[in-house]
Amino acid sequence: DIQMTQSPSTLSASVGDRVTITCRASQSITIWLAWYQQKPGTAPKLLIYKASSLESGVPSRFSGSGFGTDFTLTISSLQPDDFATYYCQQYNNYRTFGQGTKVEIK
Amino acid sequence: QVQLQESGPGLVKPSGTLSLTCAVSGDSISGSNWWSWVRQPPGRGLEWIGAIFHSGNTNYDPSLKSRVTISVDKSKNQFSLKLSSVTAADTAVYYCVREVLRGMDVWGQGTTVTVSS
Numbered sequence: 630d631i632q633m634t635q636s637p638s639t640l641s642a643s644v645g646d647r648v649t650i651t652c653r654a655s656q657s658i659t660i661w662l663a664w665y666q667q668k669p670g671t672a673p674k675l676l677i678y679k680a681s682s683l684e685s686g687v688p689s690r691f692s693g694s695g696f697g698t699d700f701t702l703t704i705s706s707l708q709p710d711d712f713a714t715y716y717c718q719q720y721n722n723y724r725t726f727g728q729g730t731k732v733e734i735k
Numbered sequence: 736q737v738q739l740q741e742s743g744p745g746l747v748k749p750s751g752t753l754s755l756t757c758a759v760s761g762d763s764i765s766g767s768n769w770w771s772w773v774r775q776p777p778g779r780g781l782e783w784i785g786a787i788f789h790s791g792n793t794n795y796d797p798s799l800k801s802r803v804t805i806s807v808d809k810s811k812n813q814f815s816l817k818l819s820s821v822t823a824a825d826t827a828v829y830y831c832v833r834e835v836l837r838g839m840d841v842w843g844q845g846t847t848v849t850v851s852s
Contacts, residue, residue, distance in 0.1 A: 630797055663838035665781075672830055672842035673781065684837065716781055720838060723794055724771070724783040 631655055631719050635727035641735040648704040650730045652717035657697045661721035664693055664702045667729075668713045676715075677702065707732070737761035739831045739843035747825075747850050753818040757831030757843060764812045765789040769834040772805060772816045774827040775845075782827075786834060787814055821850045 632655040642648050652662065660680040665673035675684045677693035680700055690705040704711055712734055717727040743755035757770070764770060771786040785795035787805045795803050804817040818825060826849050833841040 665839070667781075672845055673839070674842075675838050675840050678837035682837070684840070718781075718783075718838065720834075723796065724786070726773075726781040726783060729780040 631658065631722055631725050633717055633719055633725050633727040635715075635717055635730050637730060638728065639731045639733060641733050642707050643735045644707055644709060646707045646735075648707050648711075648732060650702045650715055650717075650732075652695075652700045652702070652727050654698045654700075654719055658719045658721035660696060661719055662693075662695065662700050663718045663720065664691075665716045665718065666711075666713045667716065673716060704732075737833060737841045739833060739841060741829060741831050741843045741846040743846060743848070745847055745849060747821055747848060748852055749822055749850055751821055751850075753816070753821050753825060753829075753848055753850075755816045755829055755831070755846065755848070756813055757815070758811075758813045759833070760812070762833065762841075764807060764814060765809050770805075770807070770814045771832040771834050771839065773830045773832055773839070773842075775830070776824070776827045784816065784818075784829075823850050826850045 634653045662680045664677040667673040681693045692703050714729045714731045716729050738760045740758045747753045769786045772784040785805050787793045802819045807814045828845040830845045831843045832839045
């Protein structure tokens with residue numbers, strides 16, 4: 630099984646901050662990584678696919694990078710709508726989610 | 736647009752079988768996509784349960800494989816989840832999801848299933 634480890638678990642930040650979330654796979658998944666945003670009481674939303682491709686309609690302040698086992702999600706300038714929980718997910722071999730990173734207001 | 740809608744009992748007794756159905760509209764379940772189930776226990780993260788292709792090919796999470804069956808009904812454009820021998824640990828919000836090459840791009844609204852006597 631491929632395990633996905635996100636860090637940090639919680640992140641406190643202010644509007645306008647640059648925010649980076651990391652995700653590490655227990656073995657290489659090449660580029661097969663997606664990032665999702667989830668707000669309380671709602672279903673997750675796809676943000677990034679194939680590690681660095683921006684899903685249609687997602688603001689350009691979101692970006693992803695990485696290959697193999699180490700990946701990052703960056704929000705270049707945090708906006709009020711971005712306070713949420715973010716999950717990485719590998720889809721190289723079956724599917725596995727990271728445990729989530731909650732971005733909260735500082 | 737594509738919409739997914741989960742349905743099924745909200746309460747299941749321990750040791751019983753959880754059964755949910757996902758109705759798909761705006762897309763054919765017989766197309767090139769996979770159709771998945773994901774769950775989220777209260778206050779916790781997302782857990783992939785498994786997925787099915789219209790041909791009947793399935794993939795299941797190894798930790799649940801012995802208890803899970805996912806099936807597809809092409810005539811009704813829907814797919815279903817059965818999870819047997821449930822315990823309180825199976826209490827969660829259950830989502831049905833469309834999976835394309837990009838990832839999980841369309842999610843149902845989720846349905847809460849509680850395991851309790």
